[in-house]
Amino acid sequence: MLTYFVVQSFNFTPKGAIAARAAVEVQDIEHALRLAEKLAECSAGVVAFSRTGDPSTGEFEDAIILYANGIVPALEAEMPVAC
Template identity: 60%
Template sequence: MITYFVVQSFTLGSRGAFLADDPVEATGAEHALRLAERLATSKVGVIAFSRTGDLSTGEFEDATVLFLSGELPTDMQEELAA
């Protein structure tokens, strides 16, 4: 089993559409939180999450949200609400 920690930030495009920035893999939960908090000051939305799974089978658990700030694309908001 392996756990990935990822920070995904978003900016707004010229027509108001959300644009995903390049995701950043963090070394652990605290690193993800520090990075997400720093990005939250300049981005329209930021989410940090972890996913645990087995690389050999490709089976991963649902993401665990570690940090959430600002606005996110509608489809992502709906998925988080489910």
């Protein structure tokens, strides 16, 4: 089982829609949190999450949200945030 840590930021398009920027995979939770906090300063929204699973079988557990700030269209309002 492997755990992946990912940071995804979002910005507004010129027409005002929200658009995802390229997701960034980082090495650990501390790096994910630092990057997410930095991107939050210049993005419409940002989310950092981890996901554990087996890449050889494609079976993964649900993502765990580590950080969320601003407009994050992929999250539901009821989804808990770890920190």
